[in-house]
Amino acid sequence: MYRGLSVGVVIPAYNEEGFVGDVICEMPAFVDRLYVIDDRSSDGTWEEILEAAREDTHSDASGDSSTSREDTDRLVADGGTSALARRASVGEPIGRVVPIQHRENLGAGGAIKTGYLAALEEDIDATVTVDADGQMDLSHMPRLLDPLAEGEADYAKGNRLLSAEYRAAMPRFRFVGNTILTFLTKTASGYWKTMDPQNGYTAISGDALEAINVEELYEYYGYCNDLLVTLNVHEMRVADVAMPAVYGDEESSIQYSEYIPKVSTMLLRNFLWRLKTKHLVLDFHPLALFYLIGAGLGAAGAVATGLTMITALLSVGIGVSGSSILLLFVASAAFLLFAMVFDMGEHEHLEMQVR
Template sequence: MYRGSSIGVVIPAYNEEGFVGDVIREIPAYVDRIYVIDDRSTDGTWSEILEAARADASEHRNHGDPTVQQLVADGGATALANRATVRDTIGRVVPIEHRENRGAGGAIKTGYLAALADGVDATVTVDADGQMDLSQLPRLLDPIVEGRADYAKGNRLLSREYRAAMPRFRFIGNATLTFLTKIASGYWKTMDPQNGYTAISHDALAAIDVENLYEYYGYCNDLLVKLNVHGMRVADVAMPAVYGEEESSIAYAEYIPKVSVMLLRDFLWRLKIKYLAVDFHPLALFYLFGAATAAIGVLGTGVAVFSALPSPGTPAVQGATSLLLLVAGIAFLLLAMVFDMAESESLERQVR
């Protein structure tokens, strides 16, 4: 337990032989459950998980919070049983095998389902590649156990030192997705949404629809949108990353278009649920009207520029009208963003 709260750690692993064992062995002693999900690896990841689990059990004999029920190991989670095979618990480690490859988000979802079934108070996600400094874990857990936040996530962009350690191509991609996620989620102060070092309270995990979480690398962006709709408080915690010999399995040419489409869909869903269905706020109409007006303005400007109409004055008039529509559309979008920022301001905090 950590400060009176039971703690679970979810470790998704796909072809992480040579890394995942060290991560398991380095998990702090105050963690009560370690859910390690092998996402149909083709190397020796599964064997390494079992070996590390046995070593961890030997080191932490009789460790664990007796109030945490081992429902998962006893087959108590129906949704989990439909997607994965849960092996016997080895000490505090719960080894889980996916029946098919489900991606990073799918593995996180499986771990979340297991943590929900066990009823742990706070659930942490840690990558299996050793990039995350486990000595920083209390900084993620403190906002949760102190009741200051429902979800805490690492942020590598809050300090110049941490930003400098990030490879340039990752920084550019991260900055782009940060901006898109701000718009989609409504958490305008939150950065580095791709950071997989997170902690979530049991109540927040139970509130969101875990079974419908996105099952690709954009799961963390999707989760932020769902948390905002449910009014959950998010803490952005300054956190370094450790870049070593591991290789990213993200195919960026496929990743960016997929996540962008997902974010657009999530954005429209958030507007519908939060500002139209649950409670009405004009910012939803400002967003929609602004986007439509700006789109018409862009289209009209393009038609005016490439028009072959005989009258030299007509394209100019069309162009001016279209430009005015474009400016008006952008103004409505900016106004909607200002309202959106104000609505979620109380749900965000930064921890440096």
Template sequence: MYRNHRVAVVVPAYNESGFVGDVLRGMPDYVDLVIAVDDDSTDDTWAEILTTAAETEPTAETATAVARHPDAPATPLTERATVSDRVGRVLPVQHRENQGAGGAIKTGYMAAVERQVDLIVTVDGDGQMDLSIMTRFLDPLIDGGAGYAKGNRLLYREFREQMPRFRFVGNLTLTFLTKIASGYWRMMDPQNGYTAISRDALVAIDLDDLYEYYGYCNDLLVKLNVAGVRIADVPMPARYGEEQSSIKYGTYIRRVSLMLLWNFLWRINAEFRSGRTLPTLAGYYLGAGLTGASLPLLLWTALPLAGVGVPAPPSPVSGLLSAVLAVLLGGGLLVAAMTLDRARNRPLEVQPSP
């Protein structure tokens, strides 16, 4: 228990034999329950979870922390995973089939909301997250009025310098796209899997609909924004060990970008139905429509003037000026919509104390 709050930690693990055991052993003493989710691994991950769990000692609060809350909503947890009896302070959970990183997190969340825990942390099973800084994620939920806290490896130069260049560029790209999609404009490093969330915030979203690919963390931010949940970015250094990532970044960025586009449309339309964002919605749609319609005209008029051998329009100069003005107007509407969106969502972001 941490500051009179029961704490559960979800540890997703897929083929993390040799790593996940150290993660379970390293849990701080105040953690009441560790939900270790084996995502149908093909190595000895499950055996390592069970063996390590037997080495752990339950805290005084664990007996009540693992009891299913009588008011907990029904979840399809048992349809997707086998939930074993608690061993020490570890609740071993095994997927019947591989469901991806987001699927393992979703399963852990389902198990957590059924139990009397107040705060749920997520850490990866590869040992690359510093468990000694976990309280930095818990404190904003207790003190700062936030419902969700996530790590940020991009805030300080000395932290982001430890990140490989290709990951840094990809992270910046997805940070910008997630800002637009989620409405959390001050947020950075949305791919960070070191997080903490309150039970109230978790039950405020449609947990069954949580994205199950690697972009689950981006999807969760969008859902939290629509639910009006305040978030906090927690500065932390990048940390990489011997474990190699299995993410194919080309596929990853493409799939997550498409998911974010859909989520963006869902968010602004959900907010429009609530009557809160008519000017923002109009700016986004008119700006995108005008820009999208004007770009082909801009190319059609600009290429002949540049000497490219394509048929020229009847009045290339006037057509070019019209296209440029239309693109500028569309871009201006998009910038105005983003500015309104940022101002409206600013109260939903808090900055924790260093």
């Protein structure tokens, strides 16, 4: 346990032979449960998980764990809940390690979802997500858990952009892509102070997991961006915690030609869902109308520009004047700016930064 909280760690693993064993064995002693999910790896990842679980020297170190035998029996019986059973085979715990094997490859987000379902079954107070490739400094885990233990946040995530030192350690191509996705995620989620949304080093409270619909979470690599939008709609407090990353011999499995269009489309869909659900259906706030009017004026300006160019090419004496088009774009920008200002003010109380 950590400061009175039972702690579970979800470790998604796909072809992480040579890495995942070290992550398991180096896990802090205060961690009560390790949900290690093999996402149908084609190498020796599963065997390494089982071997590391048997070698874990901290398996008996958390004797004050609040995880009961009843919780464990419920977790492994018939594969756990029906939702969990459809996704994975849950093995008997080996010490504090619960080995879980997916029935089919579900991706990183799918593995995180499986781990969250398992943590819900055992009523874990705080669930941390850690990659299996060793990029995350486990000694910093208390920094993620402290905001939850102190009741200041419902969700904490690492942020490699808060510190100049940490930013410098990030490869340039990752920094550029991360910066773009940070802005898109700020707009979609409403957490305007939150940065580095792709950081998978996170901690979520049991109450927050109970509040959101885990089964409906996005399962592709943009799962962390999707989760932020869901948390905002449920008025959850988010802590952005300065955190370094460790870059070593691991190779990213992300295919950016597929990743960028999928995540961008998902963020746009989630943005519209947040406006509808939180600011029109559950409660009304003018920021939704400002966003919609601004987007509409911008689209009208784009259409007018296109028609004017076409008529000019065809030498047809009709079209929209340049001043009218400019006015449309200026009005669009003004409405969108007002919407963002409203958005920032509306959600400022849900954000905090830990440097």
